[in-house]
Amino acid sequence: MSDPTTQLSSRPNRRWLWIALAVAILAAVVVLLVETDDTANVTVKDAPAPAPTVTFLEVAPADTTATISAFAELRPRWDAEIRSAVAGRITVVHDTALAGERVAAGTPLFAIERTQYETAVAAAELSLEEAKLSLWRAQNAVLLARREFERTGTEPPNDLALRLPELHIAERTVASAEAQLEAAQRQLADTVVMAPFSGFITVRMVSLGQTVSAGEALVHLSDDRQYEMTVELGQAEWALLDHPVAGQRVVLKRRDGAPIGEARIRQGGGFLDPQTRQRRLFLDVINPTETILAGDFVQVAIEGRTIADTLTIPESALTRAGHVWIVDVEDMLMRLAPDILFRSGDKLTISAPEGSGPYRIAITPLASFLPGQRVTPQPAED
Template identity: 40%
Template sequence: MSSSSRRGARWLTLMAAVAALIAVIMLLGAVEDTADVTQAEAVSTPPVVTVEPLSVGDHQARVEVLAEVKPRWNADLKAEVGGLVVKVDDRALAGNRVQQGDPLAVIEDTRYQAELAEAEQLFREAQLAAEQAEYASRVARRQFSRAGEQPPNDLALQLPQLDIAKAAVDAAQARLNLARRQLRQTVIRAPYSGYVIRRYVSPGQMVMTGDPVANLIGDRHQGIEVRLSRAQWQLLAQPLAGQSVAIIDDQGEQLGKAVVRQAGGYLDETTRQYVVHLSDLVLEQDESRVLVGDLVTVRFDGRVVSNSLSIPATALTAEGAFWWVEGDDILAKAPASVVARLEDRVLVQAPEARAQWQVVALPMASYLPGQRVRPRVREVR
């Protein structure tokens, strides 16, 4: 091939490459224009927001507080007499349920048997001395009567001796009662039915008067202590004592009801909260007994709050605000003045004087005040 032919071929290759480059540039330009148009069209379409139509009105507040079920009776049983522990009943082992009067431990009673016998002897001797003093007083009175004389004083009738003898009988009776009680207390019994939480003694152990034997909690008459903040307290209708409250389990099911026994008489010295005591716990089902130590939710029905909105709990943003849609489909936002929380609802004061609201149920972090949206009404079940 001649040199002129080769140069012609190179020019044709170069021109083809330039033409291909121009075609690629034109294609990229067309794609970019299409993307710009698509993006412009997307931006121009208002986002869809889910709203819940609500009306301003009077709503009853509720206060729900987590509380622990506690036994009404909880005591460390202590030995009233000292001595050697000769027996610990199997019912005194931790975790066992005992009935009122069941024996828990036995202390060796030889000493107390002897003290009882001695007290009985002293009581009989005191009774004999009192009878002798009374007989002597009657004889002296009879002698003065036969002689037709007036006794010069009470001593002549042996009345002081009689009073002392009667007082000695009373003292001997008290010592006898004490000896009998101490003998009975060598058998330590459950003062009420309940569960043994822990045992402190073992057979062969020496105990002194006042030493703990076992810790026993009652299994009946559960009590609940509730602590309320000042804001929660102000939501409740007063007086609170005597009102019925609902007891809710951790699954949201109502277990039963209780009655407010005492409310607001004092503040907790640590938390400075109002202390409310509940009693008369009545369960709706016998098989779903509330156990001591259970955590339950106590629901109080509060006072009626006027000019309020009951918005869904999901409508609250992380910073404590809520969104709504104005009449011209424009987003608006305001801090939520939360009055109370009602399960999956939140009771807030209406920020503006209007009757109807379209509250955004599921707000997004990308929302802006004044942004135009397309509201879609959520179906409330």
């Protein structure tokens, strides 16, 4: 049996042995790390970041003629539902009355049964002849009465003695009979429905054999010779126009910018639109061609007055926040809140800032731009 005193004395010796072994292992790891450490020297330089490159366009202040652009709908001057002026059964539907047909003014479209209207004309002619006979008799009676008073050498006491009231009634009866005959003839003529103006038949509402009443719609006719437009302008755009505007010519363009014709300003500016509170210009298209179609939206380019000290810059130079960045003579950025006068295509014209110019306008501004930031300017390629 071992001595307990001997076991107690051996435990501290083992603890110190493990501690010495751990210290030796740690020292070996440290030596290994030191030997394998990358001893390459890294030199840290406190150099500033290079200034960003900014592409600019040099623009000098100049006098510019304002161009006001707006979109408007081409509308036919005459656009109406052609309605029947008389009642009756449709006996003829001409091919020109079919939807999609292009007709000239005066082209027959429908024929309505005319028997009752021919009868009315005959009755009106008879009434006119009877009225003329009554007038002849009244004239003859007046003539005989005048001669009788002349033979006796006396003065007629009044118009009644000369039969003048009967003459006046007979004259009015003839006038009434003539008007009734003219009305009957007009109704007879209205049994043939003709196009009142040239244009396209867009819709046909009735068919052969159908009985229509007076005022019933027959076809819808849209003018193909005369077009008009209405352009709405704000107060700022209105101020850019060269007044008076009536009689001025404007250029019409497609939405892609291709010119398609001209229009003349007929009138405008006399009142504000009650919904938009804008001024209106009324235009008539000059000599429309086949390329102009009713219902199309076209761009109207109106030449306005000449404005001094302006800059015309690319639209890309305007940021979303509505600013323009200028590179000054010290190659530092300067922010400008421009007064935009008008836009024309991909260009916009602004009032020139105070100074002599020319100005270097950043054409591709970045969201990271800051006022006073130094940049490396680079001129834009032509």
